[in-house]
Amino acid sequence: MGYDFNGYKTKTSDELIADVMCPYAWEPIFKKYLGFEPQDLSGRVTLKNTDFIIDSIYKLIKAVEENEIEQFRGNLANCSKEQMLKDFKAIIFGVFNRSIRYLSVM
Numbered sequence: 001m002g003y004d005f006n007g008y009k010t011k012t013s014d015e016l017i018a019d020v021m022c023p024y025a026w027e028p029i030f031k032k033y034l035g036f037e038p039q040d041l042s043g044r045v046t047l048k049n050t051d052f053i054i055d056s057i058y059k060l061i062k063a064v065e066e067n068e069i070e071q072f073r074g075n076l077a078n079c080s081k082e083q084m085l086k087d088f089k090a091i092i093f094g095v096f097n098r099s100i101r102y103l104s105v106m
Contacts, residue, residue, distance in 0.1 A: 007100035025069040
């Protein structure tokens with residue numbers, strides 16, 4: 001797998017609110033659209049950085065909508081373009097509504 005975006009209630013919580021798994025082929029596309037490493041989004045979600053995180057996730061949504069990658073056999077079913085868009089929107093909803101307080105990008 002490539003990037004794995006996880007939205008948690010808190011850093012120490014096991015309560016996963018949203019999860020996006022991306023194939024390796026998306027890595028250079030995400031870096032290009034964000035202008036920085038997606039791992040830099042990891043950390044606490046505070047009132048000060050909420051707008052930055054939401055704007056960054058919108059850039060990732062735009063990247064997914066505007067680009068195509070080749071799907072290889074063996075890719076997990078939850079890595080489809082439609083599923084990624086749905087899950088990125090769930091992260092935005094969670095950050096906006098303050099149910100996601102910690103974002104982990106691996």
